[in-house]
Amino acid sequence: MGKCSSARESFQVLHVFEESFPLPAEQVQPTIGILLEHFRKEADSSVRAKIANLLCKLCGAPIFNGASIVDDIKNLLRNEKSDVVQSQLIGILTAIGQSQSGNGRLLKLLVDCAVKYLNDVSHLVRCKSLKLIGLLGSSEHLIKGHKNSLVSVLAILESFTQESDCRVRTHAFESMLMWHQRGLRLSMSVYGQACLALTDDYEGVRLTAVKLVWVLSQLYPNETINLSESSEPIRLVDDGFANLCNMVNDISMTVRAESARLLGSLHAVSPRFLEQTLDKKLMSNMRLKRSAHERQKEHFESGEWSSGKKWADDAPKEDLDPDSISLISNGACGAFVHGLEDEFLEVRNATVDSLCELASNSPSFAKLSQDFLVDMFNDEIESVRLNAINSLRKICHHFLLREDQVEIVLSVLKDFNFEIREAVRDMLSCCRLSTKACLNAIVTTLLDNMSRYLEDRQSIWKCMMNIGKHHSALVLSMAPELLSTHPFFESIEPDINDPAYISVLVLIFNAAVDCPTMTPLFPDYLKRHYTYLRDILAELVPWLKFAGPAAQDVRPVLPLSSGKTTLLSQILERLEGIESMDNILAAQLIKIAIRDLRQVDHLEPELSASAQCIVLHLKCQLFLEKAITKSGSLCSVLRSQHDRSFILMSVQTVLELTARMEHQFVGLGLADLVQIRQLYLMALTLQLLCQLQECSVVDKKTALCEKFVKYLNSFQQLVSRCGSIANTFANSLLSELSNLKLCEREKFPQILMPSLGLSRPFLLRLSNHLCRAHVELIEPSSTSDFTVKFIAGLAAPVNVVAYINNISHLDRIRIQVKYPDQQSVLILPPLSDFRQLSSLRHKLVTKVLLSHVLWSEQCPVKLCVVMLSPKNEDGDVGASCEQSAASSDAEEDALIIELCSPVSVNVLPTACKKSG
Numbered sequence: 001m002g003k004c005s006s007a008r009e010s011f012q013v014l015h016v017f018e019e020s021f022p023l024p025a026e027q028v029q030p031t032i033g034i035l036l037e038h039f040r041k042e043a044d045s046s047v048r049a050k051i052a053n054l055l056c057k058l059c060g061a062p063i064f065n066g067a068s069i070v071d072d073i074k075n076l077l078r079n080e081k082s083d084v085v086q087s088q089l090i091g092i093l094t095a096i097g098q099s100q101s102g103n104g105r106l107l108k109l110l111v112d113c114a115v116k117y118l119n120d121v122s123h124l125v126r127c128k129s130l131k132l133i134g135l136l137g138s139s140e141h142l143i144k145g146h147k148n149s150l151v152s153v154l155a156i157l158e159s160f161t162q163e164s165d166c167r168v169r170t171h172a173f174e175s176m177l178m179w180h181q182r183g184l185r186l187s188m189s190v191y192g193q194a195c196l197a198l199t200d201d202y203e204g205v206r207l208t209a210v211k212l213v214w215v216l217s218q219l220y221p222n223e224t225i226n227l228s229e230s231s232e233p234i235r236l237v238d239d240g241f242a243n244l245c246n247m248v249n250d251i252s253m254t255v256r257a258e259s260a261r262l263l264g265s266l267h268a269v270s271p272r273f274l275e276q277t278l279d280k281k282l283m284s285n286m287r288l289k290r291s292a293h294e295r296q297k298e299h300f301e302s303g304e305w306s307s308g309k310k311w312a313d314d315a316p317k318e319d320l321d322p323d324s325i326s327l328i329s330n331g332a333c334g335a336f337v338h339g340l341e342d343e344f345l346e347v348r349n350a351t352v353d354s355l356c357e358l359a360s361n362s363p364s365f366a367k368l369s370q371d372f373l374v375d376m377f378n379d380e381i382e383s384v385r386l387n388a389i390n391s392l393r394k395i396c397h398h399f400l401l402r403e404d405q406v407e408i409v410l411s412v413l414k415d416f417n418f419e420i421r422e423a424v425r426d427m428l429s430c431c432r433l434s435t436k437a438c439l440n441a442i443v444t445t446l447l448d449n450m451s452r453y454l455e456d457r458q459s460i461w462k463c464m465m466n467i468g469k470h471h472s473a474l475v476l477s478m479a480p481e482l483l484s485t486h487p488f489f490e491s492i493e494p495d496i497n498d499p500a501y502i503s504v505l506v507l508i509f510n511a512a513v514d515c516p517t518m519t520p521l522f523p524d525y526l527k528r529h530y531t532y533l534r535d536i537l538a539e540l541v542p543w544l545k546f547a548g549p550a551a552q553d554v555r556p557v558l559p560l561s562s563g564k565t566t567l568l569s570q571i572l573e574r575l576e577g578i579e580s581m582d583n584i585l586a587a588q589l590i591k592i593a594i595r596d597l598r599q600v601d602h603l604e605p606e607l608s609a610s611a612q613c614i615v616l617h618l619k620c621q622l623f624l625e626k627a628i629t630k631s632g633s634l635c636s637v638l639r640s641q642h643d644r645s646f647i648l649m650s651v652q653t654v655l656e657l658t659a660r661m662e663h664q665f666v667g668l669g670l671a672d673l674v675q676i677r678q679l680y681l682m683a684l685t686l687q688l689l690c691q692l693q694e695c696s697v698v699d700k701k702t703a704l705c706e707k708f709v710k711y712l713n714s715f716q717q718l719v720s721r722c723g724s725i726a727n728t729f730a731n732s733l734l735s736e737l738s739n740l741k742l743c744e745r746e747k748f749p750q751i752l753m754p755s756l757g758l759s760r761p762f763l764l765r766l767s768n769h770l771c772r773a774h775v776e777l778i779e780p781s782s783t784s785d786f787t788v789k790f791i792a793g794l795a796a797p798v799n800v801v802a803y804i805n806n807i808s809h810l811d812r813i814r815i816q817v818k819y820p821d822q823q824s825v826l827i828l829p830p831l832s833d834f835r836q837l838s839s840l841r842h843k844l845v846t847k848v849l850l851s852h853v854l855w856s857e858q859c860p861v862k863l864c865v866v867m868l869s870p871k872n873e874d875g876d877v878g879a880s881c882e883q884s885a886a887s888s889d890a891e892e893d894a895l896i897i898e899l900c901s902p903v904s905v906n907v908l909p910t911a912c913k914k915s916g
Contacts, residue, residue: 007044014050018057025063032058036072045082052088059095066096067106074113083122090114090128097136107136111153115143118160127171130160134175139184154179154187161193166202173197173208180215188223191216191236195243203252210247210255213240214262221268241269245277245335248351257346260339264354267361274358277335278368340372345381352376352384356391359398366398374405377412385412386420393427400434403441410445414452418845419835421449425459429466439474442467443482443507447500455801455845457499458778464503465540468510475511476518482508485523493525496532505533506540513542568607571596572614575763579727586761587625590618609772613665616657617764620679623650623657627686628756644690651690654683659895663869666806666840669767670722677715678730682759684708685733685752692749705748709740729759771840775865775899776803782903792854792909797847800829802865802900804842810834815848816866816896820859826866826896852909860904868894 004010023031032055039051059066070093077089097110114129114136137153144150157179160172173194180186194216197209217240224233244266247259263277339351355373359366373395376388389412401409412424425446433439446460468475475482482504485491494501509530512518533541571593578586597618600611627650658680662673688708695701716734732755739751779801790796800815807813814826833846850861 007047010042010044010047011050014047014054018054021057022061023058028058028061028064032064032069036069036076039076045085048080048082048085049088052085052092056088056092056095059092060099062099064099066099067103070096070106070109077113077117083120083124086117086120086122087124087128090117090125090132094128094132094135097132104138107138108141111137111141112143115153115156118156123165123167126160126163126165126168130157130168130171130175131178133157134178135182137179154190158190158193161197166200166205169197169200170202170204170208173205173212177208177211177215180219186216186219188216188220188236191220191225191240195239198243198247203255206247206250206252206255207258210244210259210262213243214266216240217266235270237266237268238270238273241266241273248335248339248347253344253347256339256342257344257350260347260350260354262354263335264357267358269358271362271364274362274365275368276333278337278372279334336369336372340376345384348376348379348381348384349387352387352391356394359395363398366395369395370399370401370405374408377408382417382420385415386417386423389420389423389427393423393430396427396431400432401438402434403437406433406438406441410441413445413449418453418456421453421456422459422835425456425463429463433471433474436474436477439467439471439478440481443478443504447503450499450503454499455779455799458801460503461506461537461540464507465510468507469513472511472513472515472518475508476515479508479518479521483521483523483526485521491523493523496529502533502537505529506537509533509541509544512544519544567603568597568600568611571600572763572765579760579762581761583625583629583761587622590622590761594618607769609665609667609770610766612772613661613668613766613770614764616661617676617679620654620657620683621761623654624679624682624686624759625761626650628759644693647686647690651683651687654679655687656895658683659869660897663867664773664897664899666771666773667768668770670718671767672764674719674722675762675764677718678727678762681712681715681733682729682756684711685756689749689752689756705740708748709737712737712740727760727762729755732758771806773806773867773899775805777863777865777900777903778802780863780903780905782901785906787858787906787908788850789908789910790850791912792852793912795849795851796907797849798863798905800844800846800848800863800865802844803837804834804844804865804899806840807842807867807899808840810842812868813844814866814868814896815846816862816864816898816902817848817850818862818864818902819852820861850905850907852907854911855907855909858906858908861907862902862904864902865899867897867899869897 004013035051035055035058039048039055042048042051058064059069073089073092073096077086077093080086080089093110093113097107100106111133114132117125117129120126120129133153134157137157139152139154141153142150143153143156154176157172157175161169163169163172176186176190190212194209194212197205198213200206200209217237221235221237223236225236225239226233227239241263244259244263248256248263250256250259336351336355339347340355342348342351352373355369359369370392373388373392377385379385379388409424409428413421415421415424428442433442443464446463450457450460480486483491484494496502505526508518530541530544534543575589575593578589581589594615597611597615601608604611627647658676661676662668668676685708688704691704692701695704712733715730716737719730719734733752736751736755740748777800779799788796788798804810804813810831814828817825817827819825827848829844829846833844835843835845837843844865848863
């Protein structure tokens with residue numbers, strides 16, 4: 001900077017230097033000294049302000065003891081004439097104080113310094129000083145004030161709330177909020193200043209005052225205060241609530257939104273104030289009403305009776321001004337109504353949130369607010385409608401839905417937005433209905449909704465299930481109508497594959513659980529339909545105990561018994577000691593264990609993922625054992641082209657299975673990862689030996705060996721990091737790592753083959769219960785006979801609806817399309833098509849475009865949701881030496897893991913018809 005000829009060049013140097021932040025710890029101290037030296041020599045005030053800004057960033061680091069330069073900064077502050085630079089220097093003192101929060105003596109010194117600059121003519125200096133006091137001041141700290149009297153730091157902040165400069169007033173209130181955020185208690189006297197500031201002309205002051213009123217209402221909810229307009233004392237939380245209600249009518253949208261948002265957290269407000277917010281009529285005609293008994297008592301105690309001789313001696317003794325006598329401010333009357341009718345969606349959304357939060361804690365208020373929330377279903381903005389639907393769902397257990405409300409709710413089911421339709425169905429699943437007509441309207445609309453949006457089928461069935469559970473009596477009254485049965489005539493048996501009929505059965509079966517009188521109304525064929533649905537939709541159809549022989553085959557899902565929960569552990573116990581067994585005997589035992597572990601899916605669903613992971617691990621060992629022991633000798637196998645092909649196929653299968661274990665199962669610990677990587681390393685070793693035998697180019701051999709050594713080195717780091725003990729094979733390879741790095745590539749087989757001879761089967765001992773990444777593909781359905789027809793060369797959309805479980809990286813999700821000619825396409829769904837249901841559960845609703853050339857007849861196209869495993873950072877050691885040296889696309893190189901069973905969709909590209 002000393003060589004800079006102008007302030008512009010100095011700014012450029014400082015900007016380049018700022019980009020190198022953060023600095024290493026050892027460079028902070030000398031850098032601050034250099035910057036201070038340049039600050040003293042710099043003549044331009046703007047450059048000094050920039051240097052002070054950099055010093056502020058450096059002094060706030062905890063690795064630097066800022067107390068050593070406090071005196072230097074105070075001297076610079078004393079001699080500085082520029083108000084901008086002075087404010088930056090006070091900012092340095094603030095940063096030092098925050099980094100040295102445990103040094104009480106230093107903090108007191110900094111606050112005393114800031115108090116001296118509170119009377120500066122510049123608003124920048126005063127604002128920075130107030131901020132320092134708010135961040136570093138304490139309630140025990142007293143300052144000498146007027147006539148040497150001691151005043152608290154908080155009192156000083158209060159005094160600046162009456163400043164003429166609106167920016168200073170804002171910072172004074174913000175400093176009080178900082179005071180509260182630091183855990184220091186504000187005094188009750190602040191409340192009066194905050195209430196006066198609610199009518200300030202400056203938006204920033206009103207916004208900060210609103211927050212301060214809310215803070216004090218939370219700190220002192222039951223403290224009573226006296227209002228000038230009323231003789232009756234009032235609780236502070238009630239008055240604060242009324243003031244915030246009044247600010248819902250503020251001219252500023254930001255203030256209105258913040259006020260509406262804060263109202264929801266004042267749970268201690270009195271019901272009379274709370275309920276008045278939904279009525280635009282002023283409370284009690286703006287007057288404090290007294291009972292007739294109280295008025296007669298006051299009249300009797302006065303001892304005065306009307307004689308008729310004195311003019312107007314019987315006139316009312318109260319002469320009240322309607323504008324001055326009010327229990328709450330006029331704005332509080334209908335505050336939520338005003339907020340819901342606001343022109344800005346931010347205010348409406350905040351009002352809906354607060355209305356929901358207050359209603360969830362007050363059943364009486366919830367009943368009053370249901371009409372207003374239902375009206376918000378017709379809002380023009382989707383986010384507001386969705387918020388209103390979700391809010392009504394949270395409080396619907398407090399009331400019953402009426403017919404007029406149900407009519408408004410059901411109109412939203414025609415919305416094109418899937419998320420809104422889903423939210424309405426979730427709300428209907430939780431609500432309680434008042435009449436049979438409400439239930440009839442809901443069932444009719446849901447069935448119509450299914451015909452409009454077939455992809456909503458699963459959601460509609462779930463909604464029907466919950467409605468049936470909650471309204472058994474209403475469903476009983478509608479059962480003959482829903483089933484189309486007649487007391488005298490036999491009805492036609494409906495198609496069991498009809499989604500609408502399935503919806504009705506799901507509703508009726510769930511209602512029959514709590515209503516045993518419903519089952520005698522069932523026709524004979526319904527019992528067969530129940531058995532069928534119980535098998536294919538077990539999560540939606542409950543167990544029912546039918547009377548009669550037709551129900552003898554219906555059985556409830558057996559609960560887990562204490563004996564069955566030990567099945568997995570029993571199987572693993574049989575595999576103990578497998579490391580010391582003969583390979584042939586171990587292979588036989590592994591096959592039996594794999595057969596038994598597949599039964600865990602049905603008997604122990606909560607341990608299904610762990611059992612599947614162990615099955616994959618055991619399968620890998622079977623493939624490796626066959627590859628190593630084929631033809632008795634590995635050396636003779638490697639000389640045979642046919643045997644090398646068999647080994648490479650087995651190795652490729654092991655690589656895919658280990659990748660599935662590592663990326664499809666959630667909950668693997670480092671020790672589990674080491675055991676999986678050992679199989680991966682064994683497969684890579686076999687693959688490398690085969691490729692070295694096949695490849696004749698020296699450079700390619702060298703590249704393959706270097707990649708193998710690189711992976712082995714990363715495996716050694718993983719083992720040392722988790723402290724896990726590798727098996728005999730891996731330990732042998734790790735002991736030869738130094739030799740592999742130095743030896744010639746021709747000697748690699750001589751080192752690797754003895755290690756392979758030491759390999760033995762071993763048991764995967766999981767440290768945690770696992771979860772498996774999987775997908776429930778709802779649409780397209782595997783039972784659909786619909787044929788997608790389109791003109792050859794053009795595209796046709798296919799709806800895809802899927803629930804994705806236990807996957808956090810949605811960017812790895814693809815939809816795989818396999819055409820009959822073995823052509824495969826991976827389609828990346830847009831992130832906007834994913835909807836998060838929970839932390840590890842998402843719903844995908846998207847469209848896949850199918851396109852192909854002309855076919856002579858329809859053929860099935862297979863769709864499947866897959867996941868791309870992350871590319872190996874150490875490179876793919878298994879790349880054959882015949883592959884091109886050019887790097888291919890990352891998506892093509894990645895391993896594809898199927899997350900669900902492929903579904904076939906019938907497709908028929910047709911020829912374009914010629915006109916004329």
